[in-house]
Amino acid sequence: MNAVPRAQGLAAAQPAGTAAPPILDVRDVHKVFGGIRALNGLSIAIADGEIHCVLGPNGAGKSTFFKTLMGTDRPTSGTIHYRGSDITRLPAFRRARLGLSVKFQNIRAFSDLTVYQNLFVPLRRHHGVGEIPGRVAALLARIGLSGTETRLVKELSHGQQQWLAIAMAMASDPTVLLLDEPTAGMSVEETDKSAAIIRDLNAHGVTIVVIEHDMTFIRALAARTSVLHYGKLFAQGSFDEIAADADVRRIYLGSL
Amino acid sequence: MREPAKPFGRLLAPFNGQQTLGNSRFFWACWLIIVVALVLLPFIGTRYQVITASNFIISAILALSLCLIWGFCGILSLGQAAFYCIGGYAYGIVAMNLIERHGNTNVAILAGIAAPALFAAVVGALMFFSRLKGVYVAILMLVTSLLLGLFMRQTADPSYTMGAAYLGGMNGLSPATANDPQLPSIILGFGEAVAEFDGRGASFYWLVLGIGIAVYLALRWVVNSSFGYVLVAVREDPERAETFGYDVRLVQLGAFCLSAAIAGLAGTLYTAWGTYIHPDGFSVGANILVVIWVAVGGRKDLTAVIVATMVLSWLSIELATWGEISLLMLGFILVGAMLAAPEGAFIALGTGIGRLRARLRGVGRKAPAVYGVQELKP
Amino acid sequence: METAGQIVSWIYQYFDNFGFLLLAGVGLILIYSMMGVINMAHGELMMIGAYVAVSAFHAGAPVLVAIVLAGLGAGLAGVIIEQLVIRHFYNQLLSSLVVTWGISLIISQGTLLLLGPSVMNMPTPLGSFSVGPFAFGVYRLVMFAAALVLIGGVWAIFRWTRLGERAQATMENPAMARALGIDTRRVYMLTFGLGAALGGIAGAMFAMTATISPFFGQNYTPMAFITVVVGGGASPILGLAYAGLYLAGVQTITSNVFNEYVGYVSVMAAAFLALLVMPSGISDFLERRRTRATQR
Numbered sequence: 001m002n003a004v005p006r007a008q009g010l011a012a013a014q015p016a017g018t019a020a021p022p023i024l025d026v027r028d029v030h031k032v033f034g035g036i037r038a039l040n041g042l043s044i045a046i047a048d049g050e051i052h053c054v055l056g057p058n059g060a061g062k063s064t065f066f067k068t069l070m071g072t073d074r075p076t077s078g079t080i081h082y083r084g085s086d087i088t089r090l091p092a093f094r095r096a097r098l099g100l101s102v103k104f105q106n107i108r109a110f111s112d113l114t115v116y117q118n119l120f121v122p123l124r125r126h127h128g129v130g131e132i133p134g135r136v137a138a139l140l141a142r143i144g145l146s147g148t149e150t151r152l153v154k155e156l157s158h159g160q161q162q163w164l165a166i167a168m169a170m171a172s173d174p175t176v177l178l179l180d181e182p183t184a185g186m187s188v189e190e191t192d193k194s195a196a197i198i199r200d201l202n203a204h205g206v207t208i209v210v211i212e213h214d215m216t217f218i219r220a221l222a223a224r225t226s227v228l229h230y231g232k233l234f235a236q237g238s239f240d241e242i243a244a245d246a247d248v249r250r251i252y253l254g255s256l
Numbered sequence: 257m258r259e260p261a262k263p264f265g266r267l268l269a270p271f272n273g274q275q276t277l278g279n280s281r282f283f284w285a286c287w288l289i290i291v292v293a294l295v296l297l298p299f300i301g302t303r304y305q306v307i308t309a310s311n312f313i314i315s316a317i318l319a320l321s322l323c324l325i326w327g328f329c330g331i332l333s334l335g336q337a338a339f340y341c342i343g344g345y346a347y348g349i350v351a352m353n354l355i356e357r358h359g360n361t362n363v364a365i366l367a368g369i370a371a372p373a374l375f376a377a378v379v380g381a382l383m384f385f386s387r388l389k390g391v392y393v394a395i396l397m398l399v400t401s402l403l404l405g406l407f408m409r410q411t412a413d414p415s416y417t418m419g420a421a422y423l424g425g426m427n428g429l430s431p432a433t434a435n436d437p438q439l440p441s442i443i444l445g446f447g448e449a450v451a452e453f454d455g456r457g458a459s460f461y462w463l464v465l466g467i468g469i470a471v472y473l474a475l476r477w478v479v480n481s482s483f484g485y486v487l488v489a490v491r492e493d494p495e496r497a498e499t500f501g502y503d504v505r506l507v508q509l510g511a512f513c514l515s516a517a518i519a520g521l522a523g524t525l526y527t528a529w530g531t532y533i534h535p536d537g538f539s540v541g542a543n544i545l546v547v548i549w550v551a552v553g554g555r556k557d558l559t560a561v562i563v564a565t566m567v568l569s570w571l572s573i574e575l576a577t578w579g580e581i582s583l584l585m586l587g588f589i590l591v592g593a594m595l596a597a598p599e600g601a602f603i604a605l606g607t608g609i610g611r612l613r614a615r616l617r618g619v620g621r622k623a624p625a626v627y628g629v630q631e632l633k634p
Numbered sequence: 635m636e637t638a639g640q641i642v643s644w645i646y647q648y649f650d651n652f653g654f655l656l657l658a659g660v661g662l663i664l665i666y667s668m669m670g671v672i673n674m675a676h677g678e679l680m681m682i683g684a685y686v687a688v689s690a691f692h693a694g695a696p697v698l699v700a701i702v703l704a705g706l707g708a709g710l711a712g713v714i715i716e717q718l719v720i721r722h723f724y725n726q727l728l729s730s731l732v733v734t735w736g737i738s739l740i741i742s743q744g745t746l747l748l749l750g751p752s753v754m755n756m757p758t759p760l761g762s763f764s765v766g767p768f769a770f771g772v773y774r775l776v777m778f779a780a781a782l783v784l785i786g787g788v789w790a791i792f793r794w795t796r797l798g799e800r801a802q803a804t805m806e807n808p809a810m811a812r813a814l815g816i817d818t819r820r821v822y823m824l825t826f827g828l829g830a831a832l833g834g835i836a837g838a839m840f841a842m843t844a845t846i847s848p849f850f851g852q853n854y855t856p857m858a859f860i861t862v863v864v865g866g867g868a869s870p871i872l873g874l875a876y877a878g879l880y881l882a883g884v885q886t887i888t889s890n891v892f893n894e895y896v897g898y899v900s901v902m903a904a905a906f907l908a909l910l911v912m913p914s915g916i917s918d919f920l921e922r923r924r925t926r927a928t929q930r
Contacts, residue, residue: 072499091498091503092495093499093502095499101500102499104496108493108496110488110493110496113274113485113488117485117488121497121500124486125501126501172500172501332731332732334735382910389727389913390727392863392913394728394731395672395731395863396909398859399859399860399902407899544736551732581747584740584747587740587743588740590732590733590736590739591736591740594736595733
C-alpha cells in the first residue's frame with residue numbers, strides 16, 4: 001500500500017547532480033498559542049530515507065513541531081510540504097493516509113481497549129481483517145509484549161505502555177515515522193533495543209524523525225541532528241558536529 | 257480466554273467482549289431466564305402489566321440509542337427525544353396516508369426509522385464537520401428539540417395537514433377529515449397476508465420484546481466489533497484516532513445517524529403502541545428522562561442502561577401514586593447517582609456482582625473472560 | 635409620524651431583544667468561562683430570583699429592594715448548590731452539564747410541589763411613551779440599561795477587586811494559583827454564587843414583564859445558552875456582547891418580517907451559521923485573529 005507512493009517518489013526524483021527533494025519540507029512555520037510563540041519561523045527539511053534527531057531545551061517547540069507536522073495543530077503561518085505537495089491545510093487523517101505516523105510524547109494509547117484492540121485500530125485502516133492477528137502477533141513479538149493481547153492498556157506498566165505506543169505508531173507501515181521521546185522511562189537495554197528497531201525500520205526505507213533527550217541513544221542512531229531553540233532552527237549537522245558546537249552547549253547544558 | 261470454544265461459546269462470541277459487562281456463561285444463563293420470563297409475562301401478568309411492559313421496552317430501546325452515542329462514541333445529545341418524536345410523527349403521517357391503499361404499515365415503519373436518521377445526517381454533518389465542541393453539540397440538540405416542539409405546538413391551525421394527517425398542535429396527530437383513517441397500530445405483511453399488532457394486546461408486546469432483544473444483541477455485536485473499537489478510540493482520544501487515518505467526523509456522524517434511527521424505531525413503536533403522538537415528547541421533561549436512564553444506569557454499558565430504564569420507569573409509576581413527586585425523585589436519583597457512582601449506579605452493581613462471583617469461585621480479582629481476540633481470528 | 639414610529643419600534647425591539655439576551659446570559663457565561671461548567675440550572679436560579687422578587691414586592695418592598703433580595707436569594711442558592719454538588723464536577727464538561735440539569739429538575743419540580751402550578755406576577759413599573767401610533771414601555775429600556783450596568787459591574791469586579799485578581803489567576807492556572815496561596819475553592823464558590831446572583835437579578839427583572847411559574851426558567855434558558863455558545867468562553871464579556879448584538883439583530887428582523895416562531899428558528903439558524911464559521915464562539919475566534927495579527 002505504502003510502497004506505491006514511495007516508488008513514485010523515486011521515479012520523480014531529480015536528474016542526477018541535483019539533490020533529491022526532501023520528503024518533508026517545513027518553511028517559516030509560526031505557531032502562537034494565546035501569546036506564547038511555540039514556533040517562531042522554523043524552517044527544516046527532512047530528507048527521504050534518513051533518521052533525523054531533533055534536540056532542544058524544554059519549551060523549544062519540539063513537540064509543537066511534531067503536532068504541526070502531523071496536522072493535529074495548524075500553524076499560524078508558514079507552509080509544510082510532503083514530497084513537494086503542500087499539506088499545510090490537510091487534516092491529520094489525510095496526512096496519516098499519505099504515510100505519516102506519530103508517537104506522541106505522552107503515551108496516548110486507548111486505555112479502555114485491550115492491547116490487541118489498540119493495535120487493531122491503526123492496523124485496520126491499512127490491512128484486511130484477516131491479516132491483522134498475524135500482524136499483531138508480529139508487532140508484539142518485536143516489542144516483547146507477546147501474550148498481553150487481552151490485557152487492558154491501563155493494566156500495563158508504564159514501560160510496557162511506552163512500547164505499545166511505539167508499536168501503534170509502527171502499525172500503519174508509515175513512510176515517515178515521528179517519534180516523540182520514544183525511550184522515556186526505558187532501561188539501558190530497552191533503549192538499545194529501540195535503537196535497533198529504529199535502525200531496522202530505517203533500513204527498510206522508513207524515514208524517521210526522533211525527538212530525544214538521551215544522548216547515548218542519539219549517538220547510537222548516528223543521525224543528522226537539528227537543534228531547536230525558541231521555536232527556531234538553531235543548529236544542524238551530524239551528531240558529533242552538534243555535540244562539539246559551543247553555542248549548542250551554551251543553550252543546552254545537557255550531558256553532551 | 258477461560259471459556260473453551262464450545263459451540264455455545266462460539267455462538268455467543270460475537271456478542272461478548274471488553275466493551276460490555278456480562279460475558280460469562282452465568283450472565284447469559286440469567287439473561288435467558290429473564291427473557292423466558294418476559295416471553296411468558298402475558299400468561300402470568302395482568303393486561304395492564306403487559307401494556308406497561310410494552311412501554312418500558314420501548315423506553316429501553318430509546319435509552320439504548322443514547323447509550324450508543326454517549327457511552328461508546330462520547331457524543332452527548334440532550335435532545336435524544338427529538339429523534340424519537342420525529343420517528344413517531346413520520347410513522348403516524350405516513351401510516352395515515354398509506355394505510356387504506358396498502359393495508360399495512362411497512363412503509364410507515366421504514367419512514368419512522370429513516371426520517372430521524374436523515375435529520376440526524378443533516379444536523380450532524382453541520383455539527384461534526386465544523387468540529388463543534390461536545391457541550392455545544394449537547395445543548396444545540398436540546399435547543400433543536402425544543403424548537404421542533406414549539407413548531408408542533410402551533411400547528412393547531414387547520415392548514416397544517418399533510419395528506420390525510422393533521423398535525424393538530426397540542427391535540428396531537430389526528431385525521432385531516434372525518435373520512436380519513438385513524439392513526440393505525442402496526443400491521444405487518446403484504447396484501448391479504450397481514451398481521452395486526454394492537455398496542456393493547458399481547459402480540460404487540462411480543463413484537464416489541466423481539467425488537468428490543470434484537471436491538472440489544474445487534475448493539476452488543478456492534479460495540480464488540482471492529483467498528484466498536486474505533487468508536488471507543490474516538491471516544492477516548494479523537495485526535496489520536498485521527499492520526500491513525502480515521503476521519504473522526506465521519507465515524508461520529510455514522511454513530512449519530514445509527515443512534516437516531518434506533519431512537520426513531522422506538523418512537524415508531526411508541527406511536528403505534530398508543531396510536532398517539534404529541535408535541536410534549538419534544539419537551540425538556542422527555543429529553544431529561546432519557547439522559548437520567550442512561551446516566552444512572554451507566555452510559556458505558558448496554559445492559560446496565562436497560563436495567564436502569566426498566567427500574568426507573570417502574571419507580572416513576574410507583575411514585576406517581578404518591579402525588580406529583582416522580583420527576584423530583586428522579587432528579588435526586590440522578591444527582592445522587594452522579595455523586596456516588598459517576599460511571600453509573602448499575603454498572604457499579606454489575607461489576608460488584610462480577611467481583612463477588614469471581615471471589616466465590618476463588619479466581620481472585622481477574623476480569624471476566626475476554627473474547628475480543630478470538631472473535632477476530634479467521 | 636407613522637414611519638418614524640415604525641423605525642423607533644424596530645430600534646426599540648432590537649434593544650429589548652439585545653438586553654434580554656445580555657441579562658439572560660451574563661451569569662451563565664461568567665460561570666462557564668471561569669469554571670468550565672455550563673449551568674443547566676441557570677433558568678431555575680432565575681426562577682428563584684423571580685419568586686423572591688415577587689414575594690418581596692407583594693410584602694411591600696420597593697422594586698429596587700425586591701431586585702436586590704432576588705440577587706441575594708439566588709446567590710445563596712448558588713453557593714449551596716456549588717458546595718453540595720458542583721465542586722465535584724469541575725472541568726468535566728459533559729458530566730457537569732448532566733448533573734446541573736438534574737439540579738434544574740429538582741428545583742423546578744420542588745417549586746411546583748411547594749407552590750403549586752399557579753402563576754404569579756407583578757406590575758411593570760415606569761409607564762410608557764409613544765411615537766406616532768406606537769406606545770413603548772419605559773421599563774424595557776431600563777432593562778437594557780440594567781444589563782449594561784451588570785456587565786460593566788462584572789467587568790469592574792474582575793478588573794479592580796482582589797476577588798477579580800484571584801479569579802483570573804485561578805482561571806489561567808488553578809494549580810499555580812493554589813501554589814501562590816489562593817484559596818481556589820473559595821474563588822470558585824464565590825464565582826458560582828455571583829453568577830447565580832446575576833441570574834436571580836435577571837429573573838427579578840423579567841418577572842416584571844412576564845408571569846412566573848415553576849417552569850419560568852425554561853422559557854429563558856434556550857436563548858441564554860445559544861447566546862453563551864455563540865459568544866464563546868475566551869473573553870466572556872465581549873463574547874456575550876457580540877453574540878447579543880448579532881442574535882438580537884437576527885431576531886428583530888425575522889420576527890418582524892415573519893412571526894415570532896420564525897424569529898426563534900432564525901436565531902437558532904444564525905447560531906449554527908456562526909458556529910460553522912467560528913466553532914468555539916466569537917470571542918475565541920477574535921482572540922485567535924488577534925494573536926495572528928500581533929504575530930506578523
